[in-house]
Amino acid sequence: MTHCALCLENKDLVKSHIIPNxxxxxxxPKGKATEINVYSAKPRRTVQNSWYENLLCSxxxxxxxxxxxxxxxxxYTPEVVGVKKEIGSKLGERWFGVDYKKFRLFxxxxxxxxxxxxxxxxxxxxLSEKELTQLRDSLVKSDPIEPHKYGCIVSVLLNPVDNxxxxxxxxxxxxxxxxxxxxxxxxxxxxxxxxxxxNLTYKDIKKGFFLNKNGFLKCPSISLWDHPIIGSTFGxxxxxxxxxxxxxxxxxxxxx
Numbered sequence: 001m002t003h004c005a006l007c008l009e010n011k012d013l014v015k016s017h018i019i020p021n022x023x024x025x026x027x028x029p030k031g032k033a034t035e036i037n038v039y040s041a042k043p044r045r046t047v048q049n050s051w052y053e054n055l056l057c058s059x060x061x062x063x064x065x066x067x068x069x070x071x072x073x074x075x076y077t078p079e080v081v082g083v084k085k086e087i088g089s090k091l092g093e094r095w096f097g098v099d100y101k102k103f104r105l106f107x108x109x110x111x112x113x114x115x116x117x118x119x120x121x122x123x124x125x126x127l128s129e130k131e132l133t134q135l136r137d138s139l140v141k142s143d144p145i146e147p148h149k150y151g152c153i154v155s156v157l158l159n160p161v162d163n164x165x166x167x168x169x170x171x172x173x174x175x176x177x178x179x180x181x182x183x184x185x186x187x188x189x190x191x192x193x194x195x196x197x198x199n200l201t202y203k204d205i206k207k208g209f210f211l212n213k214n215g216f217l218k219c220p221s222i223s224l225w226d227h228p229i230i231g232s233t234f235g236x237x238x239x240x241x242x243x244x245x246x247x248x249x250x251x252x253x254x255x256x
Contacts (some may be wrong), residue, residue, distance in 0.1 A: 004055075004056050004057040004060055005055045005056060005058060005061070005113075006055075006060040006063075006136060006139060006140065007060050007140060008056075008136075009057065011057035011058075011059075012055065012058070013055060013057060014054065014061050015052050015054060016050040016052055016053060016055040016056045016061055017051070018052065018053070018110070018113045019051070019110065019186070019188050020072060021114075022072045023170065023189050027139065041102050051119055051121045051122070052159060053117050053118060053119060053252060055113060055116060055117065063142075064074075064106075064109045064113075064139070066102070066107045067102050068106055068110060070099060070102040070106070071103050071106035071107075074103060075190075076189075080097070081099075082097055083095055083097045084096040084097055084203040085094065088153065088221075091156055091158060091163070091165070091221040092156060092218070092220045092221040093214070093217075093218075093219040093221075094218050095211075095215075095216065095217040095219070096215065096216055097215050098211060098216070100144060100202055100213050100214075100215050101142070101144045103145050103211055104145075105139060105142065106209060107152045107193070107195075107211075108135055108138055108144070108150060109139055109150075110186065111150065111184065112139060113197050114184070114186075115127040115131075115135070117134070119174040120172075122172065122173060124172070124173050124174060125175070125184050126174040127197075131150075135150065147200075147211060147213060148199045148200040148204075148210075149198065150196075150198070150199070151196050151199055151200035151204065151208060151210050152193055152194065152195050152196075153193075153194040153195070153204065153209045153210050154191050154192070154193055154194075154209065154210070154211070154219050155191060155192040155209065155219055155220050155222050155227075156191060156192075156219050156220070156222070157169075157190060157191055157192050157221075157222065157230075158221055158222065158224065159223075160223045160224050160225045165189030165190040165221070166187075167235070169187055170186075170187060170188045171187035171188075171230070171234065172228050173186050174230060176229050181197060181201065182194050182196070183196055183197075183229070184197075191219065192227065192230060
């Protein structure tokens with residue numbers, strides 16, 4: 001028994017998937033996901049379960065699960081949850097009818113859990129005590145806060161080989177500082193999720209690539225290698241994996 005990271009009460013903790021395991025379960029019948037973690041001894045590997053830790057009590061896990069279920073529905077079966085999606089000529093997407101409160105709290109919960117996680121996969125996500133407190137209050141009170149605060153820009157991630165949505169990849173979050181703002185970039189579900197702290201820039205707001213209170217979200221599309229941060233991170237992971245495989249092959253040859 002120890003303190004729950006969300007409610008801070010002294011309770012038994014349960015298994016918490018920082019990135020919901022449902023993103024893996026949905027592709028399991030057709031294969032495994034590609035996990036990119038530049039901090040691992042094996043930076044590129046196939047997995048069926050997302051990283052998890054004992055972070056939350058059962059009550060808090062249940063609270064977040066409600067927002068997860070809805071948001072997973074928005075991503076995979078939008079018609080079931082009353083969301084309409086339009087696909088553009090460049091594979092960008094426009095979402096209509098999203099429940100702002102549920103989807104926004106889902107986004108904030110991903111950022112919060114990543115920040116309090118202790119595993120190496122989330123080493124890049126570190127927030128100040130003030131930021132953690134603001135996120136914790138938002139989640140505990142079920143208050144989604146304003147869309148520009150801890151803003152999350154969502155983009156469709158395309159495979160540069162076949163120009164299709166890259167929905168079988170999960171990447172450890174990347175970190176960068178641009179225009180005086182911290183950026184935490186996640187990859188899962190076929191999308192890039194870019195959190196900008198403490199808030200979105202005026203230019204970001206003008207572009208409108210974030211969920212607004214009316215339930216509308218405009219998602220641009222971008223090829224993996226064209227993203228200035230994700231492209232570099234994934235490239236580094238692939239290079240490390242190739243080097244690891246070469247060393248392994250050399251070691252095996254020496255044994256024979």
